[in-house]
Amino acid sequence: MLSLIKNYVNQKQNVFWPGKVELVKYRVSNISPFLGLIFITLVFSFTTNGRFASISNMTNLVNQCFNVIIIAVGISFVFAHGGMDMSIGSVLGVSSYVGAMVWNMNNMPGVAGFFIAILVAMVFTFITSTVHIVARVPVFVASLCIRYICSGILTTLVSENDMYIDYTKYNGLNNGILKFFVLIIVIAIGYILYEYTAVGKSLKSIGGNKTMSYHSGVKTSRYIWGAYMILGITIGIVSMFSLARVGNVTATTGVGMEFDAMTAIVLGGFPIKGGARAKIRSAIIGAVTVAVLTNGLTLIGLDPSIIYGIKGVMFIVIVGISYVRKKGEIVN
Template sequence: MKTEKVRNFLPLAGLLIVFIAFAVLSGGRNLTSSNLQSIFNQSFFIMLAGICATFVYAHGGIDLSIGGLEGICMLIAVVSMRNIGFVPALILVILTGIVSGILIGGISVYGNIPVFITGLSLQYIYRGILKVATSKALITVPNQYTWLDSWGVKAVVLVAAAAVVGYLFKYTKIGRYEKAIGGNATATTLCGVNAKKYSVLAYVILGIGVGIAGLFAMVRAGGVNPQAGAAYEMDVLIAVVLGGMPLTGGAAARVRCGIIGALLIVVIENGFVLLGADPNLVDGIKGIIFIATVFVTIARRKGQVVN
């Protein structure tokens, strides 16, 4: 029990240590109000998807299509906001996320196709659509919607998402079943749980989160281009792992993992930028950190990721 508590505390401790280290190295430049707002604005999109991804990772799943999905949702959002308004745009990106979740979950679960392959396939499909739609010019967001880029608005959205997802994950059968599936899918099915249905539902919840994040990402970027959402899926994956999420799922899955991990990634990126590091070098460092994190969470004797 004590070992588990220590392991759960490590990601938060790592975030605090990294933040303090960059505060010292940068002479306190990362402590300015403008920089703290920048850290929040950059991590918001990863945190939102990371929170919703808890259900997917809890049952041992993975979704590599969300980068392309975010790009598609950015496209749908900007076109909708230019023509029919904000509320229809919000509804459409949520519906898009739901459809995408049903697709990846349904194809992989009911079609017996590895979710890794399904996710990559959908990623290419989404990317192809996005490139065709934005090949001629950048599609920009109308100026009247720039208020959505406020950190205050995003803070409200993030708190609401964390509250809803946290309640569903901790106090309802959705969260309990997802963790049970990650622990032992066969035993869960034998207990009468429709594991396939709840696995698909997990991808739907993640799709909704990505859809909403895509709308805000579009406003943040000022529009949409062919590279919209690039590497988003890896940022979310690295975030949940750095936050302490076991890749095999199970009872150790926590909603806070996506929040802590997202902040840790952005604090590291921001810190190196303040120190004058090449952005390409920062991407390489993220990859090294990800490999190291997975390595230390491996149960060496069993060859499995620790729960």
């Protein structure tokens, strides 16, 4: 019996056990984005005399975070394997434009606009990923080129006139409840794909170690392509909903969307290089946080120009808390 215990203790000694402090730190950093979100929600609920939690503001909030959440779901797959995409905003602009053209045709059903917008977005993300995979151009550069190409296309298209749609015809798409359900569906599909299928698992493993993944039978190129296709679909969806909300397409449609998505991801504690610690829920929590912050600060009645500054400071604080700065080291 004694030898059994001894043996057990011996075994334990050879194993690296993180100290209590590290473990607590790790757990805190794991849930801190979530706590942060709850915290600011509570703060705004009290400081705005309940206006924040009102039904009308909730509909507003759904509208505000809708775009970013859906893009964040798509881009999670891209960031999970260590990729990125700088062209989201301009691709969104072009696909909105094409979708609007379809909607303005008399004999086309509204759904067709959706499909074609998604298709257009997928074509561009396909080009980005193909250039990256086949020609081995860093994806940052490849997507930057697509960004310029798309904004060039869009500027040319709207140089004469901005594109308008019949606002009343598609107003139904602005329904808060409809959008809420679309969100739930997109999140659910994204979540299952990401956490419960080979797609998400393989992409995370590529982010962790591409060579190892390839040696383990993961078809790396195929999955990377897939990730950009998923991103394309989400861009397409967002392009049409935002078109229905705004009613027109101009040269600035979609501008900066990629940065909003990236901010959301970082804020949620999603490791920017992907890998095993990349969780899709981080991306979603981050997107909601951004929306809540913007919404709440506006409700308080702050000047929009000050809001930018406050947001910046709060991001630094939240990110500073949530990222584990130094991991425990092991030596033998």
